[in-house]
Amino acid sequence: MSASERPGRPAVTLAALGVVYGDIGTSPLYAFKEAFGGTHSLPLTTGNVFAVLSMIFWAVTIVVSLKYVSIMLRFDNRGDGGVLALLSYCAQQVRERPRLLWLVTILGAFAVSLFYGDAVITPAISVLSAVEGIVVLAPGLQVLVVPIALGIILALFVLQRRGTAAVGAFFGPVMLAWFLVLAGLGISGIVQNPAVLQALDPRHALALIVEQPGLAFVAASAVFLCMTGAEALYADMGHFGRRPVQRAWFALVLPSLTLNYFGQGALVLRDAGAARNPFYMLAPEPLLLPLIALATAATVIASQATISGAFSATQQASRLNFLPRLRVLHTSDVAQGQVYIPAVNWLLLVFVLALVLGFRSSGALASAYGIAVSGDLLITSLMMLIVLPLAIDARLRWLWPLFLLFAALEASFFAANAAKLLHGGWFPIVLALAVFTVLTTWRRGIEIMRARKEAAPNAVRDGLSLDLAEVPRVPGAAVFFSSSAGGCPSAFLHNLKHNRIVHEQTVFLTVQFDEAPRVPDDERIEVMRGANGIVRITAHFGYREQPDVDRVLRLAARKGVACPVGQTSFFTSKPTLVSVSRRGLFGWRRSLFGWMLQNSTSVANYFELPPDRVVELGTQVAI
Known part of the structure; x- marks a missing residue:
């Protein structure tokens, strides 16, 4: 594409906003709520609220801003990102070391398998958390939450065959409006209790970890939910390039998320009853219905991005000999990356509907959500720890201590989420093991077939x-x-x-x-x-x-x-x-x-x- 044909920076950044940040952008709907109103909630005290907000801010800063936005986006495979791109990069670095090659291949395959768990849970938890806003509006409507969520999800998957070209142009503007609303709601909460900004001090998080490690461990599983979608920053780099993704994050997404989380914290300190759904209770009652509509649109966009990512990952896995040839339909004559795989679409739909019917609330699903994403993030760090000492560029080896820090932090989040194994965390693990078995069985079978043919x-x-x-x-x-x-x-x-x-x-x-x-x-x-x-x-x-x-x-x-x-x-x-x-x-x-x-x-x-x-x-x- 020539320079004259290339879209301008604002247009590309807006497009990245609509595709890349849907998942992490809808986390305020359920992340903070899970800390103080979920199944494993903390006592609602000023110290605990400050500690959780501090953990959220610094976890996002270290894992998302530093690891993914600042570092991982530089480890591309000819401009492409994601777990499979990282696997290709790592395989090239250790090609002469068969044991390390086998290890990074296994790790990469399991990371892809965990991604499918994320792809199943994201539509379920996102849409449920948005629709649950009607309960704040009218508690008697609780019985309608699941039917409405099922209808939205069913329509979303049925329309996949048509592609996203017709509605994709609206993704960026809708998400821009969403992040501006997040920031506005957060500011409205903070101005009524500015003292909440003290939680920016990391000592509040460290105090909880040192003085009450048990509570900190419980809080970690809820705090991690604010980072779900971090892997999408890396996976979608190939569509937009590194710079637009970084600009959107630092200019709008990070400030909006931070303001909203701190606004929710300020609200629950003023009104303990707001802990049952602090996001929606930040909004004035006359604006509640429009906010529910906007939140639903944002969660549909987040779900769409995840589903499209599952199609793309499946196609890439097939090309890299982890899956057999599959029927792939192209839904756009212009955008080559817009594909539709019928078998994957209907399998995802069955699992998503089963999750909604089985768990019935975003709070119940939160236990299952964190373990898939935390495992994915941890494996990424482990793969980097393996290949960085072998990097040709000696400067890259200095990143090894940083990735050791990332791995330690992500391992603690994974352990905190694994503690909820019996409360739904088993689902993404079982699904990932099933997918991993399929991926490795096909790859091993192809290797044996080729060896027999060559012999x-x-x-x-x-x-x-x-x-x-x-x-x-x-x-x-x-x-x-x-x-x-x-x-x-x-x-x-x-x-x-x-x-x-x-x-x-x-x-x-x-x-x-x-x-x-x-x-x-x-x-x-x-x-x-x-x-x-x-x-x-x-x-x-x-x-x-x-x-x-x-x-x-x-x-x-x-x-x-x-x-x-x-x-x-x-x-x-x-x-x-x-x-x-x-x-x-x-x-x-x-x-x-x-x-x-x-x-x-x-x-x-x-x-x-x-x-x-x-x-x-x-x-x-x-x-």
């Missing part, structure tokens, strides 16, 4: 050096898809064995996803020509890109390889798993891999090949 007798035969002088040539072009950039595609060998012919223009095509978000066209394809007339093309795509075979063949045509899509036959293979060893203790993982293999999207559908030009040949793979 097969035909694998040592280079297709470009085969003697095809006696094989009849037929007019036309044929593309044979190959999973590796060497040897012979199994579909080609089957065609040669049964039909005993070779097309005049025969191409072996391998599509590889690199550990980078995008690949420029001048680095897109590699072309090798064999003495027997066969051409091998290796096409490279980033894990955020949609593989485009037509684009690859057009680039190949510039290098003298003519294969028009409408006049070319595409040969693919459909592998079938065959068991050749005893099932053993973990035989169920082989069955799971076989099921995923059979139900993965076919090569033809995945690459959107013309159906009437595809020939699919079956192959058996022994595991």
